[in-house]
Amino acid sequence: MSQFHLGWFNGAGFSLNGWGTPSFGTGYKPWEPDMFQDGIRILERGGFDFMILEDSSMVPETFGGSPEFYLNHGIMAPKLDPVPLVPYLAMATKHIGIVPTLTTGFYQPWMLARLMTTLDHLTKGRIGWNIVTATTQLAWSNYGLTQPEHDERYNLADEFVEVTKQLWNSFPASAAVLDPETGIAYSAADVKPIDFEGKYFSSRGPLNAPAGPQGSPVLFQAGGSPAGRRFAAKNAEVIIASCTSVEDMKAYYTDVKSHAVSIGRDPETVKVMFTTGVIIGDTDAEAAAHADRRREAFKKNYSMQMAGISNITGIDFSKLDLDAPMPELTTNGSQSSLKEFLSTAAPGATLREVLESKSNVGVMGFPFIGTADSIAGQMQDVMAEVGGDGFLFGASIAPEYMTAVVDRVVPALRKRGLVRTGYEHATFRENVMEF
Numbered sequence: 348m349s350q351f352h353l354g355w356f357n358g359a360g361f362s363l364n365g366w367g368t369p370s371f372g373t374g375y376k377p378w379e380p381d382m383f384q385d386g387i388r389i390l391e392r393g394g395f396d397f398m399i400l401e402d403s404s405m406v407p408e409t410f411g412g413s414p415e416f417y418l419n420h421g422i423m424a425p426k427l428d429p430v431p432l433v434p435y436l437a438m439a440t441k442h443i444g445i446v447p448t449l450t451t452g453f454y455q456p457w458m459l460a461r462l463m464t465t466l467d468h469l470t471k472g473r474i475g476w477n478i479v480t481a482t483t484q485l486a487w488s489n490y491g492l493t494q495p496e497h498d499e500r501y502n503l504a505d506e507f508v509e510v511t512k513q514l515w516n517s518f519p520a521s522a523a524v525l526d527p528e529t530g531i532a533y534s535a536a537d538v539k540p541i542d543f544e545g546k547y548f549s550s551r552g553p554l555n556a557p558a559g560p561q562g563s564p565v566l567f568q569a570g571g572s573p574a575g576r577r578f579a580a581k582n583a584e585v586i587i588a589s590c591t592s593v594e595d596m597k598a599y600y601t602d603v604k605s606h607a608v609s610i611g612r613d614p615e616t617v618k619v620m621f622t623t624g625v626i627i628g629d630t631d632a633e634a635a636a637h638a639d640r641r642r643e644a645f646k647k648n649y650s651m652q653m654a655g656i657s658n659i660t661g662i663d664f665s666k667l668d669l670d671a672p673m674p675e676l677t678t679n680g681s682q683s684s685l686k687e688f689l690s691t692a693a694p695g696a697t698l699r700e701v702l703e704s705k706s707n708v709g710v711m712g713f714p715f716i717g718t719a720d721s722i723a724g725q726m727q728d729v730m731a732e733v734g735g736d737g738f739l740f741g742a743s744i745a746p747e748y749m750t751a752v753v754d755r756v757v758p759a760l761r762k763r764g765l766v767r768t769g770y771e772h773a774t775f776r777e778n779v780m781e782f
């Protein structure tokens with residue numbers, strides 16, 4: 348089989364990232380860039396294609412109607428803006444792609460287009476954009492706005508992306524003359540207004556920033572619902588998904604790829620990557636025993652589970668009776684997350700039964716458990732079954748875990764010829780589209 352890609356989803360964003368736990372490396376201080384710089388260097392050694400920096404714009408308070416749980420545990424808040432971290436990560440590395448998360452809910456297209464072009468220059472062509480639509484009213488309230496309905500947010504995002512693409516084309520790199528003989532810097536004839544008038548946005552253009560090495564950032568998106576998948580299939584170059592079974596991965600892959608083809612896209616230019624995490628042991632039995640301990644701990648931590656699902660659905664799960672059958676629930680937040688949360692128990696189950704039904708071993712998406720070599724073999728089998736295009740490790744910047752992945756699992760994958768051993772190209776897009 349051909350090679351597949353590896354990415355890292357820093358799911359905690361620019362936050363405490365495991366502070367107070369053993370995974371927070373010795374000598375690091377919260378809010379300083381050092382741990383992030385060391386983390387991304389480790390990934391680059393391992394030939395990872397990119398690191399995504401998660402983000403959101405609020406202090407959560409859905410669970411229990413208060414920010415107490417979230418702030419006391421330092422989860423999902425506090426959080427700094429990930430965008431200014433990008434140049435620090437770029438200066439620590441040479442090849443790996445850097446993908447901050449920015450929402451179509453609160454930026455203006457012109458502002459975002461210019462910011463991304465600036466970062467494409469500063470990273471020398473290694474920038475990506477994780478497109479999100481802002482799933483909670485709490486975030487919208489911070490901008491004095493009412494959250495649009497779920498599918499409407501994707502329509503808005505669709506138009507947003509259209510405007511930014513036009514803006515990126517409005518000042519092409521070819522406009523550069525930079526001729527010391529004539530003294531001409533840029534050719535005005537090549538820089539054109541876009542005069543975009545849409546339902547949600549209008550922009551005159553042109554951008555005042557000349558295109559960077561990639562022309563535009565590599566576009567990422569994680570649509571889960573039907574509207575989200577359509578958006579991803581239309582706009583994303585790398586689609587990221589969290590699936591907990593091989594069947595779900597296969598169905599997701601087939602669905603978004605066939606939708607992309609049906610609207611005229613070349614499927615080779617749409618990469619689909621699945622969240623994962625590994626539990627590595629010196630023997631398979633040791634790894635399995637470790638996974639069992641983590642599964643039990645995850646199941647019993649009701650508050651952590653409920654705080655997480657409350658945050659992304661906007662439903663306060665602390666208000667539900669643990670021992671009564673679950674009521675019918677709907678959300679204007681992440682629909683696919685709610686569906687997935689409920690799917691592990693039978694219809695009519697109580698909340699306690701739903702929480703106890705989780706077989707999650709504390710990793711995001713699909714787990715691999717065993718020795719490094721057995722994990723490499725399992726990954727190979729899953730990719731062969733699903734069709735592609737790679738795995739996205741979903742975890743904090745945890746230096747100890749990152750080192751284990753890069754120094755144990757990656758060599759086993761390389762031995763099988765499954766992942767890259769170096770970077771062939773100058774830009775992130777060229778590398779991620781190489782296979």
Ligand SMILES: Cc1cc2nc3c(=O)[nH]c(=O)nc-3n(C[C@H](O)[C@H](O)[C@H](O)COP(=O)(O)O)c2cc1C
Pocket residue numbers: 356400401402403448477478479480481482569570571572573574575576587588589622680681682683684
């Ligand atoms: C791997 C992955 C990364 C994501 N990163 C973010 C993020 O940084 N910020 C955010 O607000 N949402 C993030 N999301 C949520 C998605 O943008 C989207 O809202 C979610 O997948 C639900 O989509 P749906 O409403 O179409 O089901 C992420 C989802 C996944 C699977």
